Amino acid sequence: MAFRASAIRAERAIVYTQYGEPGQVLKTLTYKPLSTPPPGTLNLKVLLSPINPADLNTIQGVYPAKPTLNELVEGQPAVFIGGREGLAEVTQVGSGVSGYTAGDWVVFARAGSGTWASSRNVKAQEVLKLPRKDGLSQVAGATITVNPPTAYNMLNDFVTLKEGEDWVVQNGANSAVGQAVIQIAASKGLKTLNLVRARADFADLSNKLKALGATEVLTYDDLADRALTKSIVKDWTAGKGIRLGLNCVSGKDTTSMARLLGQDAYLVSYGAMSKEPLSLPTSLFFFKGLTATGFMQNRWNETHSRSDQEALISTLVDLAVDGKLKEPEHEIFTISGQDSDQVAGQKVQELMDKVTNGRYGKKVLLKFDDTH
Amino acid sequence: MAFRASAIRAERAIVYTQYGEPGQVLKTLTYKPLSTPPPGTLNLKVLLSPINPADLNTIQGVYPAKPTLNELVEGQPAVFIGGREGLAEVTQVGSGVSGYTAGDWVVFARAGSGTWASSRNVKAQEVLKLPRKDGLSQVAGATITVNPPTAYNMLNDFVTLKEGEDWVVQNGANSAVGQAVIQIAASKGLKTLNLVRARADFADLSNKLKALGATEVLTYDDLADRALTKSIVKDWTAGKGIRLGLNCVSGKDTTSMARLLGQDAYLVSYGAMSKEPLSLPTSLFFFKGLTATGFMQNRWNETHSRSDQEALISTLVDLAVDGKLKEPEHEIFTISGQDSDQVAGQKVQELMDKVTNGRYGKKVLLKFDDTH
Known part of the structure; x- marks a missing residue:
């Protein structure tokens, strides 16, 4: 013994x-x-x-x-x-x-x-x-099987976006999914407006996200002046309106983000870091044609064929090997x-x-x- | 002069x-x-x-x-x-x-x-x-051009419902659209769970809505006991889950209504009588596959052909003449x-x-x- x-x-x-x-x-x-x-x-x-x-x-x-x-x-x-x-x-x-x-x-x-x-x-x-x-x-x-596919599918499955022209707005932009969204969007020639919490080292974070391919980075506090934000966004998007928003935060900051979306946009939620509900003016739904829905990669896997899954992983592996997905x-x-x-x-x-x-x-x- | x-x-x-x-x-x-x-x-x-x-x-x-x-x-x-x-x-x-x-x-x-x-x-x-x-x-x-088409299209455009089997839940069930929903659903053999405010003459209102074809009528207060409501709804729907909710109220009573929805349901908003936002637990979107969207008949008219509009009005006129839409x-x-x-x-x-x-x-x- x-x-x-x-x-x-x-x-x-x-x-x-x-x-x-x-x-x-x-x-x-x-x-x-x-x-x-x-x-x-x-x-x-x-x-x-x-x-x-x-x-x-x-x-x-x-x-x-x-x-x-x-x-x-x-x-x-x-x-x-x-x-x-x-x-x-x-x-x-x-x-x-x-x-x-x-x-x-x-x-x-x-x-x-x-x-x-x-x-x-x-x-x-x-x-x-x-x-x-x-x-x-x-x-x-x-x-490679959870966060990058979540980012890829949310960019792909809800709205047809035009390369080099269309914008996506997201909160929690510094999260693992958020960083994948920035990189995959950039690899497709899509522009991203990235929202993060205000912080002492905001400039560093903004630079880090821009190095990954982020087009613009703002804090939730920046959204407080609604009229100003709307005019800035209108300017950036050449008046076209943002048709896809990605949410992993919820709470009031997400209400502000939703107001930035244009006509017939999708707001796709994949998390709720604030632990608050998603609360939206009802008029966004019936006047602006907003659709709020959710995404979970597990569910995507259950509802897609093995060859769909293989094709997706293959795409993501290529992006990783090419240095486009760090x-x-x-x-x-x-x-x-x-x-x-x-x-x-x-x-x-x-x-x-x-x-x-x-x-x-x-x-x-x-x-x-x-x-x- | x-x-x-x-x-x-x-x-x-x-x-x-x-x-x-x-x-x-x-x-x-x-x-x-x-x-x-x-x-x-x-x-x-x-x-x-x-x-x-x-x-x-x-x-x-x-x-x-x-x-x-x-x-x-x-x-x-x-x-x-x-x-x-x-x-x-x-x-x-x-x-x-x-x-x-x-x-x-x-x-x-x-x-x-x-x-x-x-x-x-x-x-x-x-x-x-x-x-x-x-x-x-x-x-x-x-x-016949605003409320009945709103009811008809909301029942038709989002979820494929099985006659004689599927349920729809709605709030503001006594509104003009709500009453049209009850009647059009009944004419299609669909069952409706209708929510109204608690009131002294609830029994009269419930009877009135049932005479129009409502399957069940509850007050928002009845939803307070979540577990009980869920079990009642499970019983009524034979465990199938409700896949379509219609909202013209918003606010907290609508949050309770949304919880009654099953997997991959649609919550379609066409009004907000409470003047409060639509506030939902984010998990309903990513775990339960909820889609929240909106409906406005004017928008439907703009995006549908004249022959679609004529066909719809013709259907509704027939229902009215047959006494199925009062x-x-x-x-x-x-x-x-x-x-x-x-x-x-x-x-x-x-x-x-x-x-x-x-x-x-x-x-x-x-x-x-x-x-x-």
Whole structure:
């Protein structure tokens, strides 16, 4: 009975058995290396998996997509594995699966995938193969299935926009989706009016967003003078009116943003960082023909074919490789193979507390140390 | 110089020369009988013309469709004629106009038509001929171009509803549009959940709406117990969820109504009687796929062909003749040919004051007395 813990630790996952605060309910769990993959499945080594807000909401039990149970350790109760997004490398290909070779990079295609683990055995249809690895960073690959597709589809699915001419307005422009919107819009020759909170370092932030391709950057406070803002926007858009607004904030600042939209515009909401409702003068709907709707990438995946999904990922990978879609500002959190489950679990809980409370300005990605 | 005023008074209109409160800026103006109609035009005798809320807003200058000037009396400044909706009889057909005979009934097809007049000369394309007169009351004909089409199109244009199975929820269910929604939905075999303000005579109102075809009637207060309401609605709709909501109220009661909607529903706003904004939890948009949009019949007319408009009016006339679309509760206000312009103008101002202040529960229609 003198085995060192590391001697029996082979693979590890971040798991939970009941909903609650991520900083309280998450544990790390060691499990055996994967067996030979059953027919129709792939064995994967997960390279990097980000912590997204939806992952935290899923653990809290307030996200509509529910996780599924996994029997990671034989004879022990099944667990939920955290995480939905991630980059993995194929290690073994089960019989009956074509188109995959060991070494291929894949991304997880479904909500509730469970990506916070060092390895996974999955059905082939639960992943999408990346069309290329060369020139693509692991961080870019690990963050390509949630935020960039959200940005791409919101720019694409609601309003037909003319390259080099049409404008899009968005709030929360410094968010991960916001930065993807700026870059994808710029790659399509679309102009963006980007709204952010007033802050001491506004000039720096504005310059950073403009370096990504933002056309104009304003603060919500700038919208207070309605007449002035309208005339500035009219000037910028050559009187054409903005036909697409993207919202992840809601509350009164979004009411001001909605007033900037022109006739028959769409306001697409994908978040509500203010935790306030979306409140709009009703006349915008019946006089100005506004349509307010929402977007959620999970739902898009459910309602689109696999080939649509592959085409989208392929487009985004090309943008990333071409330098037109930069990897997000990030920090990699390594779960050390030297730590016991208890110590590692403690560190994960502390990390999740920080992330849940918004104390990270950057995207955090999880990496499971190889050295165990 | 001993002519009686009535001797030179031939035709009369309710007019204004500047925006303002209808009870202050409206005047009556006497003008000469129409000359022979110029080519491409029709002379009309207006039979009845209702006072709609949009007419008052137009006079106040707060409605997006602006009125046009008319030179009613030669040598005097041009005036705006009030009214947008009305039933008229063709009295003379100009050269080059086919399909019309004296005696035909027509309705005005455009915003800002100017229907508060005893006679009008109009271009043929400014009116639509009613397909039949037999069995149709003048009141039904005079009120068939605004409220019933609004109800019909809102039920038709946004969500494909299954007859005998699907539900629609609406607030302001006792409004003119609300009553048309109830009847048109019933004629299509659709079920309606109708919301009204709590009131002493709720049972009477509920019975009245049910007699029109309402499936269920609740008050906004009934929605306070969210869990109970949800379970009742689930029961009524056999768990299917309501996919169309119609709003003319806004404010917090509409937030409660929106929560009753199922996945991927439409909330269509055509008014805001509460004068409060439409305020919705953002999650309804991105989690439940809600689309909030608006409807305005004038806009529909602008974006649809004449044959679409004719087909719609024909459908509505058939419903009215078949007794499936009852004429609204109403009162006819006659402008007496015996009164001078000054006396008649005074009476009109008093009437408009009452209507503007909502002191009429009924639709008021204007009739110009023949006896002058």
